[in-house]
Amino acid sequence: MTESRLSLTGRLSLAFSTFFSILGDGGFAADVLRLKRGTIPPQAEAPAPAAAPVKPAPAPVPAPTLREAGPDAALQLLGLLQRGGRFVDFLEENIANYADADIGAAARLVHDGCRATLREHFTIRPVRDETEGTRVTIAEGFDATAIRLTGNVVGKPPFNGSISHRGWRVTDVRLPKLTQSHDAAVIAPAEVEL
Numbered sequence: 001m002t003e004s005r006l007s008l009t010g011r012l013s014l015a016f017s018t019f020f021s022i023l024g025d026g027g028f029a030a031d032v033l034r035l036k037r038g039t040i041p042p043q044a045e046a047p048a049p050a051a052a053p054v055k056p057a058p059a060p061v062p063a064p065t066l067r068e069a070g071p072d073a074a075l076q077l078l079g080l081l082q083r084g085g086r087f088v089d090f091l092e093e094n095i096a097n098y099a100d101a102d103i104g105a106a107a108r109l110v111h112d113g114c115r116a117t118l119r120e121h122f123t124i125r126p127v128r129d130e131t132e133g134t135r136v137t138i139a140e141g142f143d144a145t146a147i148r149l150t151g152n153v154v155g156k157p158p159f160n161g162s163i164s165h166r167g168w169r170v171t172d173v174r175l176p177k178l179t180q181s182h183d184a185a186v187i188a189p190a191e192v193e194l
Contacts, residue, residue, distance in 0.1 A: 085113025
C-alpha cells in the first residue's frame with residue numbers, strides 16, 4: 001500500500017507513534033507543527049539523498065568495573081571449615097615440634113572434615129574435563145578467567161599446550177542464611193568449660 005493510501009491500522013499506528021514522539025522530542029513536535037501549518041521549506045520536504053554508509057569507529061572497550069567483595073561470605077566459609085575440620089586450629093598451631101607422623105594424622109582429620117564441609121556447601125567441578133598431561137588447543141576468544149596460560153606465551157591464539165591443572169569451578173553455593181545479629185568475624189567462639 002502506498003504512503004498516500006495508508007490503511008486504518010497503518011494510520012492508527014502512525015498516530016500513536018507520532019503522538020509519543022511529539023511528547024518525547026520537542027524538535028520533532030516543532031517540525032510536526034510547521035508541517036501542519038504548511039510552513040516547512042520545500043528543500044526540507046524531500047529526504048536528502050543517502051550518503052555512502054560511514055563505517056562507525058569501533059567502540060572503545062570499557063575498563064572492567066572493580067567491585068569490593070564483602071567479607072561476610074568469606075568469614076562464614078572460614079567458620080564452616082573451622083567447625084567441620086578445625087581448619088584454623090590446624091593452621092594456627094605451631095607444628096615445628098611435632099613428628100611428621102603426628103602432623104600427617106592431624107592433616108588427615110582436617111582434610112576429611114574440610115572436604116565434607118566443602119561438599120556440603122558447594123558443588124565444585126573441574127574447569128577442563130581432560131586429564132592432566134592431555135594436549136589441547138586453546139582457541140581465540142578463550143575465557144581468560146577460566147584458563148591461565150603459562151610457560152612461553154607468545155603470539156596469538158590458537159595455542160597448543162598440555163593441561164598441567166584442570167582448574168576448579170563452583171557451580172552451586174549453599175551457604176546457610178545468617179541472622180542480622182550474627183557476627184561473621186567470630187569464626188569460632190571461645191569455649192569455656194564449667
